[in-house]
Amino acid sequence: MADHSTIDDTRYVGQAVRTIEGRAPIVGAARYTNDFVFPGQLYAHIVRSPHAAARIRRIDTSGALKVSGVVRVLDGAEAAAHIKPITHYIDPAVFGGKSAEVRVMAVDEVWCYGQPVAVVVAEDKRTARFAAQRIQIVYDVLEPVLDAEAATAPDARIVVPGWDSNIMMQAPFRNGDPDAAFAKAAHVVKTSVDIHRFSTQPIETRCYNAVWEHDIEGVTLYATAQNPHPLRHVLSEVLGMPESKIRVHAPVIGGAFGMKMHGHPEEALMCLLAKLTGRPVKWTETREECLLIGAREQRHHMELALDADGVILGLRDRYFANVGAPSACPGWGMAFLTGLTMPGPYAVRDIDVQMTVVITNKPSWNAARGYGKESTALALELAIEDAARQLGMDAAEIRLKNFIRAEQFPYNSPTGLVYDSGDYSGAVLKAMHAIGYEGWKARQAEGPKDGKYIGIGVAFELTPEGGALPGTMVAGYDSSSVRVAPDGSVRILTGVTTPGTGNPTGIAQIVADELGVTMDAIEVTQGDTTTCPYGFGNYSGRSTIVGGGSAALAAQQVRAKVVTVAAALFDVPEADVELHRGVFSVKGQQGRTLTFKEVCYAAYTGAYSVAHGITLPLEATATFKPSNIRHTPDENGRINPYPSYSNAAYVTVCEVDVETGKTKVLAFAAAHDCGRVINPVLVEGQACGAISFGVGGAMFEAIAFDSSGRQLTRSFMDYVMPRSEDLPAVKMVHHDSPNPVTYMGLKGAGEAGVGGSAAAVVNAINNALIPLGVSLNTLPLSAPNVWGAIQAARKRGQREAAE
Amino acid sequence: MSLYPSFARPNSLAQASELLAGLSGGSVIIAGGQEIMPHINHGAMQPDIYIDIGGLKELRGISEADGVVSIGALTVHRELQGNAIVAEKLPMLADAASRAGGGRQVHNRATLGGNLVAMHPLYDIAPALLALGAEVELVKAGETRRTSLAALMHETSHGLGSEAILVRVLVPAMAAGTGWAYEKLKLSGGAYGSANAAATVQLDAGRITAATLTIGAVADRIIDAAAAVQGLIGQAWTAAAAEQLELRCPALVKQPLSDQQGSGEWRQAMAGVVARRAMAAAVARAGQK
């Protein structure tokens, strides 16, 4: 944990305030989506495809309908007759890609293992599941397409009927003269990086409970949804109903990480079933179903051109993203961000990056923490490590040589992004200092002990956050309302939501300071389309930037109103009125005070006297719109969709047991720049969480398939996330460069770190294995894989010795 | 398979046995539920009748008589970890029970009987008990039968779980001075074992006079590595002996498991590594009277 001693205790901002929403989940009082049960509640069970690719010959639902307690059974064809295809969260067609028609349940053909094929609605869960086994489906199984590069072969079977290839989108990210850079290079380093499919697993799986509102012939969807308003829009299109008849209510969320961004078939499907039955219909995802949601699987073919001193002159990358079957969720966009974020923190101008997004018969992606930027960090940092090794340079030194320098900000990246601020070299040096880099190097130089090799890994991650994609519901701005009641209590309503990260507390801290009240006067309401201002919810580390920024503006407006009233009550000029933590006073006049409550009551009841000069009620709604997002293309057709560029350096020490291939993380340090820190506990919690994501992904979390495309990873027995024993205490240091355009210099803090920490671990393991001649860039670096690489290197060595 | 299963909680072993004998199938014995409830919740199992054996006093308690420790099948992992008799006479069992995953909550409910009857290749308790030469007492249709755990693990007709009840586990107390070690290799903190080995050894003047070794989690049955330790008898534990043992064990793994706990090739090699490590640790511990 960092040192929090330099805080200003007259303000809440900057302090480790306890979360206001944290108590309820801990004492079991939080109401998650699945806790809502309504009179007449029905339950849905979804029948999913056991095949990766098949034609549906026949579905016979009659057996299920005979089970007592079953209310309705629906297959894909019947659902398609009632509702439209799901509107894409981010339509690939908007960006020049191909847009598939995605139905809530398979019609005629199944595209992946686990795709919904039919649904049973019954009086209770068990009956629904029982009846589902009585649905008979005859499939003609097809040869599945599973590998992204193989899927682009001319003779590969086409997954989406009517398409001319399995490539959903191909796009270049090119700048300068990369060919010239490679021509003059002293060294060209080629590195292939294979990032496996791994996931984000919230402890609360998804749940949707659709309630048919007979009075207005509308629907309320209780949903594990990160983006209630945009989801409402999608539902209105799919269901063919005006948005005004739809309410999305997203109560407390038990973790989301992007997975609860919408486009999921079950959202509209539950609404349809509620409409058809006239009763509430609930579906709760099982862990097995939750594990079907993929992410991150990418293969990069990187080339770095370097001069004799290790300065990177140019970068080439051909990368393939295996996004699985078509989906309306925004997962595929991760692949786009991977290219857009190249070449990360490095001052390389001549780049030639090509993205190929490939549709296969694996289950679809959804957004996952990092949103493709983690893959940029992995590909870049592994390639740079390879370069350092081939040039005989220190891993830190090569990075320090190539970083964008602090004085170069704002920096125009070769893909069109405008990085706001940072001090990348400073962050690396701080992280190295925090871990005791030189000491570990000395220990490493002593050589392995008992077959245990030590390695040190350095990595950096640049994380554009707070994104806004033109023509989509990924917006850069958001809104909040601040409402003060006659008793002086405050309610903040925001368009942003929380997945459990604590942003309501951060936003409340900001409002408490701006308005001049105590924290305990504040309640925060989020996630309800009927009560909250129109907003875009939670993604891309945006919620405190735009939620907090807009709440600050609204709080300032309300403060101006109450100060006017207090000035009238004190009978002094407004400039003489002070307000701090719920107490009004008059400058220079000791003892003259009024409570916030007294002034608020006076305002509400004094519309024709003390409150004459203000607009009642004591409420305001404001919007924060970062000014540096640019959607008008520049001369190269590029936009800057991000207002803030968090960044962090990661240094780790790993120990590899060469007999087993098992790795232990001995030490971990991070220097983190998220701009101004509102609450260090929240920021460090997020940063440490991202590190455990990265470590788990780098070392053991993996979603595996058999050769027929059936997913083998079905439970937490197979998908094992890190436990506390797998991670040492993280040494976290802040290295903040305030963002010049956001409220108080905020940058995103929730998303960064998955790729940087994963890359640091991979680099440390490879660093440890240099004496054995091992370099392994195929993730995860699990014990069997590391052991396999060691064995292969030994055999290579024996062969070479024999020759 | 029934939508509306029934539930029975007999009060005595005789009653339970009679009940089971009268049922025609579709019934399932439930002890701590840690193994079976996830299957039921998941829909993989849909029993008609649950027989909760939690009320059977005959299946509880730990005692020692004539050099044999008798442990009731309902003994939970936490009791195995903390019981004085087990700690003194069967320290390897206490250790293996503490190495099982799942944490306190699971250890407070998971029973010895359930762990054995599940016959799960990745579980930790059977390898330790096999290395200790444990026997088991079963009751089926009112008849009591005693057999070695090793024989039971290869039987398919024991009827445990639905017709027969595992009553007690009987383990010869470890002789004073016995060296022992339970070695568990897993991919990460929360993972099941990828290769486990339980070893016991007795030394006389630096030479091995007796040894047992079992290897778990690498094949669908726990491997008795007696053949691999045979060559150690009469020898000192030297680097060469250790290497020999490590080389012999993988050959005993005819069909290695290959799953998310690791590839078959690796598991087979690891069988040798955990065996050697367990034996080395057992030797180091031996003779410390």
Ligand SMILES: Cc1cc2nc3c(=O)[nH]c(=O)nc-3n(C[C@H](O)[C@H](O)[C@H](O)COP(=O)(O)OP(=O)(O)OC[C@H]3O[C@@H](n4cnc5c(N)ncnc54)[C@H](O)[C@@H]3O)c2cc1C
């Ligand atoms: C999260 C988690 C992690 C775990 N990790 C490990 C691990 O690392 N190593 C390990 O060894 N184990 C592990 N386990 C397994 C755990 O030890 C077993 O599930 C437990 O011992 C089973 O005991 P139970 O009483 O809960 O059995 P139950 O679930 O009640 O029953 C299991 C089976 O045994 C039958 N049965 C139970 N008792 C009897 C009896 N007396 N007579 C006849 N049949 C009977 C039942 O019919 C059923 O088929 C883990 C479990 C969990 C939940």
